[in-house]
Amino acid sequence: MPGPVKLYGIPRSRAFRCLVALEETGVEYELVPTDFTEGVKSPAFRAINPNAKIPALVDGETVLFESLAINLYLMRKYGDLWPRTVEDEGRVFQWTLWTATEIEPPQMQWAYNTFVRPADQRDPAEAAAGAERLKAPLGVLETVLADRDHLLGAAYSPADLQVSCVLYTAWFNGFDLAPFPKAKAWLDRCLNRPAVLRARNMREAA
Ligand SMILES: N[C@@H](CCC(=O)N[C@@H](CS)C(=O)NCC(=O)O)C(=O)O
Structure with a gap:
């Protein structure tokens, strides 16, 4: 059983957009504090997002960067906002x-x-x-x-x-x-x- 969706970032960054999507979908998630000065430079984070920028998302085997793409994925997969047509x-x-x-x-x-x-x-x-x-x-x-x-x-x-x-x-x-x-x-x-x-x-x- 995979754990909760993990969002890497801090609220005062473009990760805010993804926090909104996570809150709208209601999916269980964990915010992994990663700032845009030092946090993004760590080898562990670069392995998740080679752009060395926040936000990034890890959902089981799926690893994504780009805040608005992360949001499309979250809303397509979770919650009930995604359009029907x-x-x-x-x-x-x-x-x-x-x-x-x-x-x-x-x-x-x-x-x-x-x-x-x-x-x-x-x-x-x-x-x-x-x-x-x-x-x-x-x-x-x-x-x-x-x-x-x-x-x-x-x-x-x-x-x-x-x-x-x-x-x-x-x-x-x-x-x-x-x-x-x-x-x-x-x-x-x-x-x-x-x-x-x-x-x-x-x-x-x-
Ligand atoms: N287009 C990207 C931009 C990501 C981005 O620029 N994030 C900033 C924080 S809001 C960052 O991590 N900057 C670190 C850097 O540029 O070194 C997205 O929307 O996710």
């Missing part, structure tokens, strides 16, 4: 790749230059450029959410989890979402779900 699966893949490519890069450009890097290494022009770039995908969300409560329709789905967990960084750290009221209300809904609050408690207490 191939068409909705396609939409989940679409939103997952969209958040990785359209949201994450400009958001990190803004975040690195706003609060992540030490103050003397931040470039305000870069922060402004990232914020400007982020407005385009936020505008897409605003349009899509004009006639529905969630990305695939009425119900929360893995698409909402993937996009909202990436946007948590902007939402939590004061990005101006006022021009995007539908997207803001949707983020408020997604990021205050009971499972997400359990993951947020781990992250925000850390």
Whole structure:
């Protein structure tokens, strides 16, 4: 009998996204504290993730890296969030790749230059450029959410989890979402779900 699913990482990292997925699925798991400075460099961790980055997941014989891929796997295998139709699966893949490519890069450009890097290494022009770039995908969300409560329709789905967990960084750290009221209300809904609050408690207490 294999033990619980093991997530390597710390809550104040991209492992947060996987903590949300784990909490949403209800699967038994163990968080193996591994930080992104020293922990990722150990030979034992590099054997799990040769990228030397967190998060990584071990589920029996299955070893995975990439936070959003880990989430797809978890939601496909455990819990009851995974969609019932191939068409909705396609939409989940679409939103997952969209958040990785359209949201994450400009958001990190803004975040690195706003609060992540030490103050003397931040470039305000870069922060402004990232914020400007982020407005385009936020505008897409605003349009899509004009006639529905969630990305695939009425119900929360893995698409909402993937996009909202990436946007948590902007939402939590004061990005101006006022021009995007539908997207803001949707983020408020997604990021205050009971499972997400359990993951947020781990992250925000850390
Ligand atoms: N695309 C990867 C990025 C992973 C990543 O960059 N993780 C950071 C922590 S949030 C890390 O481990 N950085 C260590 C390093 O770059 O040396 C994912 O989403 O899992």
